[in-house]
Every structure is written in structure tokens, then in C-alpha cells.
Amino acid sequence: MSIDTPTLASRFRMQWEEAQQAWVLLYPEGMVKLNASAAEILKRCDGTRDVPALVADLETAFDTTGLEPDVRAFLDMARQQQWITEA
Amino acid sequence: MPKDSNGLTLDGQGKPLWLSLEITYRCPLKCSWCNNPLDFDDYAARELSTDEWKRVLREARELGALQLGFTGGEPLQRPDLEELVAYANALGFYTNLITSGIGLTEARLVALKAAGLKQIQLSLQATEAAVTDALVGATAHERKLDAARRIKAHGFPMVLNMPVFRQNIGMTDAMIAWAAELGIEYIEFANIQYYNWALMNRDELMPTLEQVREAEQVVQRWRDTLGKKMTIYFVIPDYYEGRPKACMNGWGAIHLTIAPDGVAMPCQEARVIPGLEFESVRDKPLAWLWHESPLFRKYRGLDWLPEPCVSCDEKEKDFGGCRCQAFLLTGDAGNTDPACGRSPHHARVREATDTAARPLRFRKPLFKRAAGTVTTAFLED
DSSP: OOOSSEEEOTTOEEEEETTTTEEEEEETTEEEEEOHHHHHHHHTOBSSSOHHHHHHHHHHHTTOOOOHHHHHHHHHHHHHTTSEEEO | OOOOSSSOOOOOTTOOOEEEEEOOOOOSOOOTTOOSOTTGGGGGGGOOOHHHHHHHHHHHHHTTOOEEEEESSOGGGSTTHHHHHHHHHHHTOEEEEEEOSTTOOHHHHHHHHHHTOOEEEEEOOOSSHHHHHHHHTSSOHHHHHHHHHHHHHTTOOEEEEEEEOTTTGGGHHHHHHHHHHHTOOEEEEEEOOOSHHHHHTHHHHOOOHHHHHHHHHHHHHHHHHHGGGOEEEEOOOHHHHSSOOOGGGSTTTSEEEEOTTOBEESSTTGGGSTTOOOOBTTTSOHHHHHHTOHHHHHTOSSTTOOTTTTTOTTHHHHTTSOHHHHHHHHSOTTSOOTTSTTSTTHHHHHHHHHHHHOSSOOOOOOOOOOTTSSOOTTSOO
């Protein structure tokens, strides 16, 4: 089961953290420091685009191609962690 | 207390990532396992003002604090709670409310939601009204259930927290069944820790190892049944574990607590340790208190560790355990936590667990947390 149009689950809060110089994901009882690519993907999980659109957006932004497998693998992990849900 | 829920956590890198604000010690309940100081009543007149709490929030954010717990006492006793939540939320904190549910009216829930509150941790002691009410010393059970339902109705992520002791450990099964029916996603069985009121009542509150093991099996059965629908957090009390807890993930490592009077502490119990200098945000900048103050530097890191910790290969896992427990049970906060089987003082812990298991013993009544229950005039200021 995969997600068509991912959105950050409501209990999470994602923000740029100046003191960490990193994006962090905050949730009940915990937090995760995101690496740059995870942050770029999660930022785009806002319920407005499906996965192909999300991939296209990333490929445009970073002037590259072939990101889809990596993005899908990350989204799969994020879904299992319940960071994202179907919009 | 921060938990390692999925193996991914931040290294604090010297930042107080977890901030607990004990905004008041006032509380309508009289729980015999309360971890507030015995002289809690003396703090009411010295509580920080709204503006002072806001300054603490600003300074803590500058230090890199992210997770914020509003706790107490009962934080709902402060009418400015919503204002403080809104302020913290705007600063970028992930805001949690730790409450008994008493005073959590519909109007306040709506206001807290609007203020940006992210999560509520609600305590519930039993599944039967008579038991809850007797334990907390007030007519509370129905009000707590009501609070639980309304927290869910407002869509808050919620942790149901059941403090566990001899009087209620047999209700573990019924509690999970009730929580599952209500759709609660996270339940924490908090085997109580023995400080302050709980320590006074320890002989009566401590469950036997047999009871703990039984509850653990109940939890495992439910975990198998419910799968991902509910996270059930249950940790064996350190008195029975044989190894100390990694208390606060180390003294002054990632956790910062501010008492009602503005005193900055490495944990909520630290004031039980005599001879340490406790200073308030009223007098010192928070950055100095966290980074430089003698209190926070005293047991920070591993350099201060005594034997048997120094030569122990688990020292980076538990940092020698809990300083407060070391003081309370051995008389020296610089000793290895006696909960550790390698501590030369481990017999102190064994005495307590042996007492709990003794079939014939004198049953003492529980002291209820209330002003005047005990004489505290002798306590160090």
C-alpha cells in the first residue's frame, strides 16, 4: 500500500531549526533531525501534489532526473513511521 | 522524560532540547505518589508571572529547546496557560500539556487548540471510579473520563498515562481495554519513581516483582492483539531492573526543568539533593544557568563518575543512573545509583523490594499530598 497524495500527519511539526542548522520533525515524545534530501521531500508533502508531481517538482528544483525510486522508498518509510498520510 | 520511540533521536549537542515548565505546584488532587516537593505549598506565592514565563520561553528557544511540557502541579490552575501555549507555539516549540484533566473544560480545550497546543498527556489511575477517587483524594474519575473523550473529540494526539503501583497494577488489562475502545493511540504505564511523596509511601505503593511480571505479560498480549493501533509503553521499575535508568539521558545533557519559582534544574527532583546551589531565572540568564552554573556542571558528562561506574562498560548507556536516587538511598548524590546491581549500596534497594514481597507485614495508611500532612520546616530552603 502506498500513498497517492502525501501530507504531513497532523501531529507532526516540521521546521527549520537555526540552532541545529537543520530541518527537524517534531512529534509527541520525540523529534528527528532530517537530512537535506528528506527535508526537501517532506516539505513537498503538503497534500497539494501526488507522487509523480512531487518527483517532477524535485527534479525541476534540483535540475536532475531519475529521483522517483528514491523518493518512493523514502515515502514508504515515512508512511511506516506514520509521518505522512493520504491527503 | 524523553523516550526513544523509534530509534531516531537527536543528539543534544549541548542543547536543552526538552524543556519542562512546572508552572505551578498547585493541584486539586492529593496523590500519594506525587513527585512535587513535600513543601509544595510554599511555592504558590513565588510563582513566576506570565511575563517571566514568556522570558524563560524566549531564552530557552535561543538555547535550542524544542519539546516543551507544561506540567505542575496541575498546569490548568494557571489562567494564563493558554496565553503561554500560544506564545510558545509561535516561538517554534512543540507544546505538550501534562494534566490530571481536572479543570479541562470545553472552553479551555477550544482555547488550547486555538493556541496551537499539539499534544495532551492525561493521567488516569484506575478503571473504577471508587478506586480512582480514593487514590487521588477527590471526586475525579468521571471528570477524567470526560476529559479523555473530549480530548479525542477535539482531535488532539493524546497519551494516556497510568501511574503504576501496587493498588492499581492489577487494572492494567482493563485500562488497555478501555483505552482501545476509546481509540487512544498511546498509553504509558509509568511505574512510579520513588521521590518525595512517593518515597514517603514507598512500602505501601511498591508492587511485587510477580505483579510487575504479570502486568508485563498483559501488556505483551495486548501489543500482539492491537498491533500498530496502539503504542503501549511499559518499563520495568528500576528497583527490579538490576540496572539504573539513564536518568534524564544524563544530568544537564538534554533536559531542563524550571520550577514554579523559576529555579532551573536538571530534573524535577533535583532539589532533594542538599548542598547544591539552586538559582532562579529571576536572577540569572538561562544560558548561564544551563551552560555555566555549578548545579548543571556538577554531574554533567562522565568525568565525575565514581566506581564501579568508571570501569563499567555500560556507563555511556546509563551515566551512573539517577543522582537523586543515589542521594536518597545512599546519602551521597555522587554515588552510583543503588538501583544498579553493581552498586555497593544495592542492598538498600533489595530491602525495599523484599518488604514489598513479604506476605505478612504491617500495612500503613497512605499519606496524601496536602499542605500540613507532614512537617517540612526542617527542610533546607
